[in-house]
Every structure is written in structure tokens, then in C-alpha cells.
Amino acid sequence: MPDRHRDKAKVAVFISGVGTNMAALLYAGRQPGSPYEVVLVASNDPEAQGLDLARGEGVASFAKPHRGMAREQHDALMEQATIDAGADYIALAGYMRILTPVFVARWKGRMLNIHPSLLPLYPGLDTHARAIAAGDTKAGATVHLVTDELDMGEALGRAEVAIRPDDTPENLAARVRLAEHQLYPRVLADYIARVHQAQAPLAGAMQ
């Protein structure tokens, strides 16, 4: 039986693309004192660049295209890979799939997402274009717990980024991404340090 007070929490990261937030989580997890480590990178796109980075770093990877498959079935395969990797937590990092309520319920309190806006502002897509169009002076990113309501779970942390008068959505997105890379690993580490160790005695008592 693992000693949760001493072992690092194990995190699976779900991606659909380049995976820079995943890379941030992975490299931060290797710094001294991190309470977690990334043990799996999983994707719905076998061509996702981040999979190569993970494999190169010796981290397990899993990819299963979602096309031609029921949502429940795809979620189940992703979940099985997560369990096989021994992951305690899931970090969504640019994973462009809506998860089924059953899956979300099962990982309640153990699944986080990062969203490129200062939630509750701008859930959904095109967040930076919408913030610029609205005349906002700041944008940012939010890390939140995942619930059935899209981008609406409890916010665990935010990073603000100034919007400049001449900003384009692309320029703004590049700067917000730099802030995201600082936000996500810290919020995940803080959350895990708080929740993972607090749950350990309970988990032990139930076994």
C-alpha cells in the first residue's frame, strides 16, 4: 500500500494539441519539492505534439482517436489508461472534448482544467477575441475544478494579463499562455498538497 504522506501524487494530463501547459506541469513536477509528478499524457489525437514530448521524457502516453466512437466509450478508454498509469488526478490541458457526466462525477474533486479567461467571464471558445471586443483592460486564465457545467467548477486560482490598446487575440494569447504556464503547476501543486494528503487517512481507513 503506498504511503500517501510520502509518495508524490500521480497526475494524468489530457491534451489535444501542442501541450505546452502539459510540458509546464511535467517539468514543474520534476522540480525539487513538487507534491506531484506527471505519469501519463493522453490524447484524443495521435498526432498531438505533446505526446512526442512526453515519450521523449520517458512519460507514458496514450492516444485514441474519438471519431466513430460513442463518447462514453472514448471516455472509458481514456479513463482506463489513467487508471493503468496509477494516476490519482487528471489535469485537462487543452483537451478539446466534452466529458460525459458519469466520467466527470467519478473524478469529482480530482480533475482540474485551465481555461484562458478570468472566469466567470468568457466560458467557451474565442475568449481573447471576446475580451478585446468588449474593451476589457485585462485578460487571463483560471484553473478550476471540473464539473458538469462547462468551465463553471470552483475556481482554484487565476492569473491576470494586461490587454494592450493594439492587442490582437493572437498576441494576447501568447502572453496569457506564459502566465498559464506559471499558474497551472502552482495551483495543481497547492491543491494536491491540500487535498491529497488530507484524504490519505480516510483512504487508509477504507481499505
Place this chain on the structure above:
Amino acid sequence: MPDRHRDKAKVAVFISGVGTNMAALLYAGRQPGSPYEVVLVASNDPEAQGLDLARGEGVASFAKPHRGMAREQHDALMEQATIDAGADYIALAGYMRILTPVFVARWKGRMLNIHPSLLPLYPGLDTHARAIAAGDTKAGATVHLVTDELDMGEALGRAEVAIRPDDTPENLAARVRLAEHQLYPRVLADYIARVHQAQAPLAGAMQ
């Protein structure tokens, strides 16, 4: 008199280019619990992109081209801007100037640099091409204290990045940069938490 046990340490970041490590330091410094904040971004190139990011974020900036000026004079202007901003520490982040020994001596123990190799391997330039040419299986970055010997001060922290069989220096550099963005803010924060507060009683006693 500032209470160093409560105040955040103030950091000036010197850059010459895009300044993504500077941005990492800046945004990390704004996360809850950070023991430091970035109060100045200074450059020898008025066109350095990072200056715009700093200004947009409301951080003081300073730029002075080094051409046609003695090295001592340019260092002195950079130092004056640093002092004017109230900075206790200098973080070099892609600052492509060799500093004068007088300047280095004055900031001994209070000036850090990040170098894109696993020092003591590959000080100097073209580190990733040299690591690939040598057949190394890993590259990385090192944060170190700045001394008169180029890239040879005490190492405070390292991040390793796997080299892939098909790697180019450019691809490798992009991945190392993601690791650097996790490394530098953590090492700076740890160093400041250790040194800045430890020095406070001494500083108080001497005043």
C-alpha cells in the same frame, strides 16, 4: 525602514530579447505566496519585445543601447535604474552583455543568471547544437549565481530535458525553454526565501 520579513523582495530583470523567462518571473511573482516581485525590466536594446510586455503590465522599464559607450558606463546606467527601482536582486534573463567585474562584485550573491545547458557542461553559446553534436541524451538549463567567470558561479538549480534522436537545436531549444520557465521562478523564489529573510536581522543590526 522596510520590514524585510513581510515585504516581498524586489527584482530587476535584465533582458536583450523576447524575454519569455522575464515573463515567467513576472507572472510567477504575482502568484499568491511568491517571496518576490519584479519591479523593473531593463535592456540594452530599446526594441527588446519584453519591454512592451513589462510596460503593459505596469512594471517599470529601462532601455539604454550599449553602442558607443564604455562598458563601465553602460553598466553604471543599468545599475542606477536598478537602484532607482528599489531592486534588491538582479535576474539576468537572456541579457547578452558581459558585465564588468566591479558591477558583478557589487551584486555578489544578489545576481542570478539562467544558462541553457546542464552546467558545468557547455558554458557560452550554441549550447544545444554542441550537446546534440556530442551525442548527449539530455540537455537542460541551470540557474546560477553570477561571478566573474562566465557561466561558472554556484549552481542553484537545474532542469533536465531529454534529447531525441531526431532533435534539431531549434526543437530542443523550444522544449528547454518550457523547462526554463518552470525552473527560474522556483529557484529565484527558493533562493530569496532562504537568503533575503536570513539577511534581514543582520541588515537591521547594522543600521
